[in-house]
Structure formats: C-alpha cells, structure tokens
Amino acid sequence: MRKTKNLIAAFCGATLLLASMNAGAAGKTLVFCSEGSPEGFNPALYTAGTTFDASSRQVFNGLVKFERGTTKIMPALAESWDLSPDGKEYTFHLRKGVKFHTTKKFTPTRDFNADDVLFSFMRQFDPNHPFHKISGGNYEYFNSMSMQTLIKDIVKVDDYTVKFILNRPEAPMIANLGMDFAVIFSAEYADNMMKAGTPEVIDFEPVGTGPFQLVMYQKDAVIRYKAFPDYWEGKAPLDNLIFAITPDASVRYQKLKAGECHVMPYPNPADLEAMKQDPDINLLKKEGLNVGFLAYNTRIPPFDNPKVRKALNMAINKESIIKAIFQGAGTVAKNPIPPTIWSYNDAVVDDPYDPVASKKALEKLGVTDLEMKIWAMPVQRPYNPNARRMAEMLQADFAEVGVKVEIVSYEWGEYLKRSKDLNRDGAVLLGWTGDNGDPDNFLAVILGCDGVGSANRSQWCYQPFEDLIQKAKIVADPAERTKLYKEAQVIFKAQAPWATIAHSVVYQPVRKEVIDFRIDPFGGNIFYGVDLK
C-alpha cells in the first residue's frame, strides 16, 4: 500500500513539475501543442502549414512580412522598395546590421546582405544553381505562384540593394514575397556546408535571421527553440519556445487543460463550448482566409447557363449547413473571397434561400427531371470539415426542387486530378485557402481563364471578369485595384460559376497566462511578440 502511495506521489510530482514549467526552465518558456511534425526546415521545399510554423514563422525572415494578425504588408529584411514606372522592376533596399544565428556547425562572419537574397531566390529560380537539386529540389510554392515565369532576373546592385526584374507587371509581387517560400537563407552557411560535403544540412539544421533559433528536433516528439538575442527587431519576450507534437485534437485539449501546453491549434468543434466555459482558457476567434464552394462545370449543359446555376444556388440552405457541418465555426459565404481580404465587396447581395422560387425558375428554364452528380471530398479541410455530410445536405436541398443528386467521391489525389477534367460530370465541393492575402490569389488562381483545366474547377472563363482581374494585376494603386476587384465580385455573383458556401471561423484556445497571442489570418502560429504572465 505504501508503495502504491509512493508511486502515485511520484506521478503527482511529475505532473506538478509540468505545471510549474515556467519556474523550472531557464526564463520564460511557452509550450505550443502543435498538430504534427514538420517535413523539414526549409519552407521553400514544402507546402504544409505545419512545416511553415516550425521554420519560416519562427526561424526565418523574408524581405517583407505580414503585420502579425493581419494581411498588411510590412518591411522586414528590406527596409523599403521602389517600383519602376513600367511596373516591371522592384528595387529592394536591404536592412543593415541584421545577424544570422550561430549554431554548432556555423558561426557567421558577416551580417545579412544582398548575397543572401540572391542565394535564396536563385536556388529556386535557376535550375543550374549548385543548390537547386539539393534535398529533392521541388519548389512547389515558387512554381505555383508562377515565380518561374514571372521573374526575368534578380540582380545585385550593391551589398544592400537588390533588383527583381519581371517579365510583366505583377501587382501581387510584394505580397508573394511575404510568403513562406520567400525566406532568406545564409549564403555563407550554404557555402560552408557545400565545402564540408553536406549541403543538405542547411535544409534540416536551419540558420536564419528570425526571432527564434532551433535548438533540437526529435521527430514526432518535440521541437525546441531559444530566443535569438541579436534579433534585429529586439529579443523576443519569451526565452524558450517548445513545440510538443500532439496529433490528436482531444489530447491537445487535455494537455492545455492540464497546463502541459499554453497554446493549441485546431480544436475539435465539439470541445468549443467546454473551452468557452473553462476559466483557465481564452478562446480566440477569427474568420479564416478561405472559402468553401460548390463548383459547377460551366462547360456542360445545363450548367453552362448562368440562370440555371443561379436557380440551383437558391435551393441551398446555407444556414443549415453552417450549423450542421461547421457547428458554428463558420459563416455563410456570398463572395469568392473572405471578408478579411481587402477589396471584399460587402454590397453584393447573396442568392436568397428560396426553394419555391428556385423550382419555378428551373421549370421556366425547361430544366426538369435534372439528374446531377455532386463530388464530395474524402478529406477534412478548414473550409469544409465534412464534405460527405455537406453533399448529403445539398442532395436533400436539391431534391426539394426536383433535382436528383448522386454523390460521388474518390481518393484525394484522384479527386484533385479528376475534378480538373474539362468534361467532368457534376459539381465539385472544394475550397481555397489564401496564400498571401491578395485578392488576386483567389480570383485569378481559381476563377481566371488560365486556371481552366487546373485550379479553376468550374472551368469558367468569362471575358468581362477576366479583363478586370488582369487589369488589377498590373495596376499598382491599391485604391484602383480595390475598385476593379469589387466589380469582379459583382460579375461573379451574377454569373454564379459556384455556389459560395462558407468561410470557416478559426478558433484558437490559449491559456490565460499567455499575453498577446494573435490568430494569424494565414493559419500560422507566430510567437514573436507573445509573452507569458
């Protein structure tokens, strides 16, 4: 009996030790219960947000950055920039006195300069660059943002001035440079590792200029960082940052309650009510930078008729979907961009939910006994947590107006591939999460003519809309761009290539002792500026 008591005492002791983490560790330590392991520590090579959280958002900086908690572009390693009159040359004036991290394998002998910018971009841009093929050499974000075709050349003007020469004017260029793939590596570190015969080390043992430097990574277990004392914006208020990798959302919540971590991402919708009631937890909330939709194939009759699409949209009870599928963690979408993005047109009026009017309109258009397919994604996404259930609800809604729906689904890779097909049979449930906070990233990528047969799942190429978004690409004035994008949203609503369904609402529970954690609109977790009581 005494032994049992001792054992229990030992367990309690261990738990208490965990609870008193801040007192025990040297300085202030924040524990983030992250949802998974990073694929690596070079954000240019990967596309997962989990990887960006572990690398670009703590260890690195880009030339520009997004203001924490917003999509506003701010200077970072570039103090300022100029644009040539033809909109094709961006000249960046680099910040002086920026230090790189010192690690066991690398002690920098110089500050950040233009060579580092050239190294970081030329590695991705130039197939003959000595580092291009290292670690697999797939730069999917660089490619998917069309940087390969957009950039003509990158030139070092002097040690602190770099010029990006483009093939065409591209207003979202600056926003692209705020993305994770565009972070700056140390060219000196890369040289050293190449000489040592281990060039791939730069991708797994990162050296950046960011507020935290990597101390240790144990796959699927823990990532440890310490604050970089010479960080150019000033040392972070936290001394240590730990990612405790915890894949299960219920377990993350238990750890948060037990004080084993301070911040957790992706809570279970079912746990939100309990979190709101918990006196130790602050439940933060923000609209996500995404949109979930049902994309008709606008090349196939009767969906090639915008009036049919509009009539079908009126049959959808979006409020019910938000309640049932999102359990409150979502809002009805009326535009193809979320309200958090500048140029969102709030004046647009959504199609009303009116099954009677919908049925009448379909009959008037001669669309009777319509049979169609709805594709349900096999995976969970923030913009659609349960596509199968959503498809069933749409099936019931459409049945009310006399449209018979067959639900189909495929393995995720197959789904993505087959749904691109120009002659695809049926409407596809899908969505989009913004990369850089620019409306172009939504409207041009998933509704532009270039995306037909690819990311544009409605296969919709409508010239008046296309003209507006192409014009907005080359106009530098934000007010003028806003006007163009607002007009484009009006056209979108009238033409209805999709039924816009929902924007998710992101919830993030943090313990009460956490100060100034802000939900990142891009879905990231940024800990510079966060403190502990």
Place this chain on the structure above:
Amino acid sequence: MFLYLFKKLAVTIPTFFGVTLVAFIFIRLLPGDPVLLMAGERGISDERHAVLMAEMGFDKPILVQYGYYLADLAHGDFGTSIITKRPVLEEFATLFPATMELSICAMLLAILLGLPAGMIAATKRGTAIDHTVMTTALAGYSMPIFWWGLLLIIFFSGTLGWTPVSGRISLLYYFEPVTGFMLIDSLLSGQEGAFQSALSHLILPTIVLATIPLAVIARQTRSAMLEVLSEDYVRTARAKGLGPQRVIGLHALRNAMIPVITVIGLQVGVLFAGAILTETIFSWPGIGKWMVESIFRRDYSAVQGGLLLIAAIVMLVNLAVDLLYGIINPQIRHTDS
C-alpha cells in the same frame, strides 16, 4: 539444433522476398500519387507532374522500379523519403526505439498479468473468479483502443491528475538521445527525476497497448491449461501425491506454454498494429504513426522500407518463438530435425 535453425531460416528468406514484393506493389495499388497529394488544391500542370514523377523515378515500368529497389536493398539502401528527403533507414532507426520500448513494456505487462489470470481462471473453472477473468478479458479484447486511450487520459490525467497526458518525458528534461530508449537515456542523463518522468509517461500507453494481448494471452492460457489439466499424466502426478502448485507449475504449465508462446509470438504483429493508434493518442513518436502518415502521403519509399523492416522484425520474433519451442519441448526439436 543448427539444422533446425537452418531450416527455419530457409523458410524465412523467401518470405522476406515476398514481403518486398507485397510492400512494393501494395503502396502503388493505392490511387493517387505523392506529387498530386503534395500539390493539393493548388493543382499542378501535367507537364510539371511528369517532370517530378520522372525525377523520383516513378515514370519507369513497375518491374524496372522493383529491380532498382531490390538492387538498392542489396546494398543496404532502403531509399529516401519522398516527403522529408531523409534516408528511410535513418528515420526508422530514430523512431523504432520508441515503439520497441512501448511494445516491450506492453508485452511484459500482458504476459505478467495474462498468464496468471489465465492459470487462475483455469484452476478455478466455473467459479465467479473464472467468469470475472473471462468477462474482463472479453471486454478488453473488444475495446476500441482509441476510445479506451482517451478514457484513461480523461480520467487519470484530466480528472485525477496522476499521469501526464502524452509524450515520452516531461518537457523539463532535455538531453540528446543515446539509445533512443527513454528509460535508459533518462538514467544515463543523470538528471534528477528524469527516469521517474519517463516511467510515468509510459504507464497509460502501456496499459492501452497491452489490453488486447493481455486478453488474448489470458484466454489462451486458460484453454491450454484446461486441456492439459485433463491429461492422464496430470492425473498421475496428482495420484502420486504431488501438491497442486507442483502439478500446475511443473507438469501442466510447461506443456500449456506451447500454444501460449505461439500466441505471444503472433501478438508481436498485433502490437505493431495497435501501436499505430496508441502512438497517435499518446503523441508517442514511434513507427506506427510514421507509417500511417507515410501511407496517407503516398511516400512510397517510406512505406515499402518501413513495411519491410517491420516484417523482418516480426519474422525474427517468430523465428525466435520457433526456437523457443525446441527449448521448452525437446521433442519438437527432435521431430523437426
């Protein structure tokens, strides 16, 4: 004995090749490919898709790919993960000790509790004890691991606060892994309280992972014991006036162990399967979770390499079980020879 070992090994080698083929084919039969999944909603042009597949060697005929794979294996190269770009063997070696440590503890718990429980149930056949043991075993066998794990976490970690929620050791302790076995590394670190912390983190996952093998072992021991206890030689031993402890411990148990050991050997495979869920619930950085993620991402190299290594370990354990038969019952060894 050597001939016996040789014969067993000779059977193992073709099985190993069979596993290479199954592992290779299995992952390629799944729809989708790593490039499509990597691109996600963003999509990828057909040209770029073809380039990336070619860079990874997936554009070649499947037999040619298999040939390259075997040639690499012959050189001890299990390939490089498509996702993390790290050697598969290195990733496996990093994660395997965690699974091994948990599996050993779970198996020990299952044997230490399952064997006596089965023996007691057999000797007290038809009593309330027997019914209690068998009902508990059935409940344990039928329990969904995920639900059971969460229940234990909520009760022992959440409500009572006795055990940590998940992980292998408190984040307070920080040392470089030496063996990968946290119990050993925590002792080697010399940090006060580290070993206790590692031990406390093992308790709940061990219970969860041991539940099914424990139930199976208890049931198997009971039925094997019942069969042996009705044998003539046991009756003779009793008639000679031997005490019940000697009859059961010396005569009955040894013979009842043969089917029990078979079951224990087979449970190693079950443990690896159970580890997938247990490791996910308890954030245990082992190979179970790694394999599942690799399958989801169509990381061909990681899946085929991981499956092969796991299969090799299961085969080795079963080989060891075969050899154990010979030690426990020399008749088997002589018959096979």
